[in-house]
Amino acid sequence: MIRTLALCAAAAVAAAAHVPPxxxxxxxxxxxxxxxxxxxxxxxxxxxxDNPAELFEANGAELxxxxxxxxxxxxxxxxLGLGPGVVKGAYVQLPRYFADTGKVMDAEQRIVHCMxxxxxxxxxxxxxxxxxxxxxxxxxxxITTFVAGQSRGMKxxxxxxxxQERATYAIGREIFFYRAGGYDFSCASCHxxxxxxxxxxxxxxFTRADEAIRSYQGWPGYRMTGGVMHxxxxxxxxxxxxxxxxxxxxxxxxxxxxxxxxxxxxxDQVYKGPGIKR
Amino acid sequence: xxxxxxxxxxxxxxxxxxxxxAAGLLRPADALADWNKGAFESKTVADALKNLKIGAAxxxxxxxxxxxxxxxxxxxxxxxxxxxxxGTRAIAVLIEKNPFPYVGTxxxxxxxxxxxxxxxxxxxxxxxxxxxxxxxGKFYAAVKEVKVTIGGCGG
Amino acid sequence: xxxxxxxRAKLExxxxxxxxxxxxxxxxxxxxxxxxxxxxxxxxQTITAQLNGKPVFEAETSQAISRNPxxxxxxxxxxxGDKLSITWTDNKGDKRTDETTVGSG
Numbered sequence: 297m298i299r300t301l302a303l304c305a306a307a308a309v310a311a312a313a314h315v316p317p318x319x320x321x322x323x324x325x326x327x328x329x330x331x332x333x334x335x336x337x338x339x340x341x342x343x344x345x346d347n348p349a350e351l352f353e354a355n356g357a358e359l360x361x362x363x364x365x366x367x368x369x370x371x372x373x374x375x376l377g378l379g380p381g382v383v384k385g386a387y388v389q390l391p392r393y394f395a396d397t398g399k400v401m402d403a404e405q406r407i408v409h410c411m412x413x414x415x416x417x418x419x420x421x422x423x424x425x426x427x428x429x430x431x432x433x434x435x436x437x438x439i440t441t442f443v444a445g446q447s448r449g450m451k452x453x454x455x456x457x458x459x460q461e462r463a464t465y466a467i468g469r470e471i472f473f474y475r476a477g478g479y480d481f482s483c484a485s486c487h488x489x490x491x492x493x494x495x496x497x498x499x500x501x502f503t504r505a506d507e508a509i510r511s512y513q514g515w516p517g518y519r520m521t522g523g524v525m526h527x528x529x530x531x532x533x534x535x536x537x538x539x540x541x542x543x544x545x546x547x548x549x550x551x552x553x554x555x556x557x558x559x560x561x562x563x564d565q566v567y568k569g570p571g572i573k574r
Numbered sequence: 575x576x577x578x579x580x581x582x583x584x585x586x587x588x589x590x591x592x593x594x595x596a597a598g599l600l601r602p603a604d605a606l607a608d609w610n611k612g613a614f615e616s617k618t619v620a621d622a623l624k625n626l627k628i629g630a631a632x633x634x635x636x637x638x639x640x641x642x643x644x645x646x647x648x649x650x651x652x653x654x655x656x657x658x659x660x661g662t663r664a665i666a667v668l669i670e671k672n673p674f675p676y677v678g679t680x681x682x683x684x685x686x687x688x689x690x691x692x693x694x695x696x697x698x699x700x701x702x703x704x705x706x707x708x709x710x711g712k713f714y715a716a717v718k719e720v721k722v723t724i725g726g727c728g729g
Numbered sequence: 730x731x732x733x734x735x736x737r738a739k740l741e742x743x744x745x746x747x748x749x750x751x752x753x754x755x756x757x758x759x760x761x762x763x764x765x766x767x768x769x770x771x772x773x774q775t776i777t778a779q780l781n782g783k784p785v786f787e788a789e790t791s792q793a794i795s796r797n798p799x800x801x802x803x804x805x806x807x808x809x810g811d812k813l814s815i816t817w818t819d820n821k822g823d824k825r826t827d828e829t830t831v832g833s834g
Contacts, residue, residue: 332644335642335644335646336644336646338642339642339644339645339646339652340646342652343650343652343693345748346735346737346748346750346801347750348750348752348796350735351732351735351750351752351797354732354733354735429763430754430760431762496723518797520646520647520649520650521647521649521724522649523649523650523754523795523797574724608775608789609774610789614789649795649796650795650796652799654801672793673759674791674792677790677791677793677794678788678790678791678794679788679789680786680787680788680802681787681788682785682786682802683783683784683785683786685785685804685805686785686786686804687803687804689801689802689803690788690800690801690802691748691799691800691801691802692794692798692799692800692801693794693795693798694793694794694795695757695793695794695795
């Protein structure tokens, strides 16, 4: 599927040299500003003032600078797109094209790449149990939380200058609208229209420039349920699972494409750093 | 086990210390079991209050409880308590519908404001009950209901 | 040893507004792990805070305090340069002490 989509996307890119912006809307979203939603927003704001995510950010900072792995090296030479070791502002400028791998990569995918190439960790081992539970937070999760925190308060700005970056956006859009699985769902089924909700949770419309930020805002997030730290790799995996789709591979290119689509749609909105989630 | 002896640490005059001890909220010095096991293992508010040796507590409008009307997730409910009752020495917190209602007690030295912020687990919609102990051995109480959409005690 | 606490102490006049975030699982003993076994009780039981060595705040707590707890309290008569120290102990006998020096607010 990815190869077919790549061919379609390549054709699309060849045809149009610029990236179509997210659907511009002339009026604000028809979002229910009901009392419950307002209460929940206040609730999360209180918790985010002293966020347990900070504990994982601190762990991640330690992991970044500690020599580890078979090569006994730190991650301080890791290039997240702004040069080796430059962490500040890197998260909001991802996904982006990397010459050394010849492909577009997202934050966690790049961090895992650095853990493998600089430190000698085994990629398959990192992919085996990549998500947090109550007793264990995998290193890439803590490191991604640290890296994300270093972009706190900055505008989302993934580059779309390289042809592969534009092609990846197009693939991401295809995936977003691709209906499949037993329920014939796509991401757009829940996140492609205004005014949708699941029980008490409002569902933002990620095709809107003013709402796409809500796909990134608060992730990585400290999830109140279980008190665990999760990144967008988990969030997207869980969405696929709930749509009854096959599970996406950890740090796979399909997720990079989706993340590119979402990040480009969220361009220029301010990212507030790791947050609190349900 | 904490090495801090609470009674000697939070210095009080002899009279206040005796009253405070009688009140039961401030734990006795050098006791091996500082932590009030009986209260913590009580399954009802009444039993917990008995174990805490809290007698009749007058309702008070001078105890301000700041907590959400609806908690999105009962695993982390932020609660802030401010006591404007003069001579407040300790604040006890109970969640009426929790399997073990007694959550804890917060003691204040003379120069510390009678204020505490904490985050609690609530299993279901319940009253949060606050009891304030004052230096003269009296007790005051206030409640606030918090609605819980997802319970936060178990798995 | 447990992970360090994050202590935020803001001076407003002579009142030190303290918020402390502790790293602790605060297991209730009711949770089942992936294998279906009950995870044993593991929670912070006592908290003490000292300003320049003088106790200012103490607490006894239960497993009903949230995982990775956050507490807030306010101490009068503080000034820049004061040393704030916070200690917790848990039911397994572990303890953790962290300190911070009060800034000028």
